[in-house]
Amino acid sequence: MRNFTIYLAILLCLMASKILGQETFEAQAKKIALKIENITNEQKAALKVEVEEVNLQLEKGSISQEQADVKKQQLSQARATIIENKVAVTQQELKELVQAQVEGKINSQDFINSEKSKTFKFYYGKNEIIDNVKRKDSINENKFVKRTSNQIVLATGFNNLMTNGSVENSGFYYLRSSFLEWGLTFNTRLFKDSNLLHLKYGLTGVYNTLYLTNNRYFITDKSQTVVAYYPYNLKNNSSYFKNVFITIPIFLELDFTKNRIEDKDNSFRIQRGFRVGLGGFVGYNTNSKQFLSYEKDGNQITERQKGNWNVDDWNYGLSTYIGYKATSLYLKYDLNPLFKDNAIKQNNVSLGVRFDFN
Template sequence: MQKIILYTIVIVFSFLTKAVAQEKSFEQQAKEIATNIEMITTEEKNALKKEVEAIDFKVKEGKITAEKAQELKAKIAQERANNIETKVAIEEAKLAQLVQDKVDGKIAFSSSDKKDENLKKKTISILDISMNNDSIYKNSKREYRTTSQFVFAGGMNNLVTDGAVANSDFMYQRSAFYEWGITLKTRLLQNSNLLHLKYGLGFQYNMLRATDNRIFVDTGRETVLETYPITVKNSHTYFKNVYFVLPVHLEFDFSKTEEKDGKKIFKSQQGFRFGLGGFAGVNTNSKQFIKYELDGKKVEQKIKADFNVNDFTYGLSTYIGYRSTSLYVKYDLNPMFKNNNIDQNNVSLGLRFDFN
């Protein structure tokens, strides 16, 4: 029943997204999603805290034993974790739909839209994880040395096999990736705005759609592509890996430095910038989705297994762009599968948005 409700909400959102796409910019909608994710986590954690306090009070009054209290705490913690997973899944679906609409040209993005300024100020304060950034916007002539950003990226994804991505076994346009997270950006030099250290936390979603009606199969020794006996729906048949990652970049920001009353005022992400760095993380889950028709009936399969996918990932990434928008490339240095005879490394190319 919970899944039915979830899917219903996602479908309804898809129609609503298309209806308002012409009225709201990509930036506005992405920030609204970021706000929702933050509120979900905060509300569930606060609710869990109150429930734990109530259990501790019962122990203090002698109504339940300490052992029973631990059992109850574990149960409600799992329930709250499930709530977060379910609700955040809805927001992830919104992100996926949003980036698809952006790729299809249904949403215009304008980082210089002055009408969005109040929205930017409100949203960035919600995403802040280490300081209160409201004062940054209350005093436009002041810039903290460390600022926070909501990051979203999306584009094409594929595998490098034998050092090449040409003649791939996977569809170039249909194989996609997206990534979201929160970063902090610290100016490294006292009197220069050029160098920054950018670091944070995020999630990467790498999806592969194989050619020639094939799917991944774990043979026990290797994970290989094999032809599926039934014709599958290409748009709904794919392999997905999800990673929790820690990205770190050295960013060169060429924003102009202002001066007022003999004092330098540093502004970030107001001009050209590029970053060089990498990421490291862990695989949180691997799933294969298969959809086809059999005897006039639509059949959907979702297979969750390890598929011999490496538990850890690490790689290089770089971006170059203007203000909040950049061209983004990332490459996994370790192969996707553990024991395959031929190493295959994930590579992604797309657009990246850093909402400062």
């Protein structure tokens, strides 16, 4: 578990440094989350237009039902690939942002001087209490407090495979192997007169990447997924194995934010103090891909291999987080092995930083 100690130390430094630059850091991270959401929405809208055009051709009789189904499948795959490639770019932006925060390159004063604008929050449900809360910048605004609020979740960090309860000598690069999770969740206060216990649930997309060491790559040998040495020198930074999941996370959250008592009413605020979440997730594997980049006969070659590599269609596991305000230290562990038929069971484990934006 020595490597986990290293991970923990790095991420604790990150959380400590946010005292000086948290607002700026969270604001930039939220922009990245919104950028990912916009990418998905744009591609879905474009796909809808293309599918409608295929349906029009079908109605006119210029193509058969079978041809229409094939075209729709091809269009859907093309848009999914575009989303995947564009999200990969934003994932790199997020990594650079986290690195800048760790190195203390983000100046919170810039945010204080330029971001004194209104913050818009979107909620649904029945209004329970309306309370005037005094902001840090001395601006009073009405806070509409409700039992359920929607949140954007964004998480990133280290990813690896655990064998026999350890990630030591796993055969994967520790700092390069990473995960990205983003999506929409809902936060519901379970008790009307207590702010302590909350239920969090939603839908997220998860990208898990693994970078093999020693010029190796994955191959399938009958029902087994094994590693082999590649005949050409692989580029370490651009040769990796990636799995994409759609997951449903569920947490019970303890929110230690203090109630604000004003005008004889209790105002229940969330994510203003320390939080602890315990829960789990279930997900479905949408695709598995292996990217191999190397030089052959003076030519730069990049292969993108798509298959299943005996990766289980479903994954499920336990997850937890502990944090302050919108930022948390985040740990996930898959209870089922990544490769379902391998003699040696290897379970995916992720450790990183998580943001929950109201």
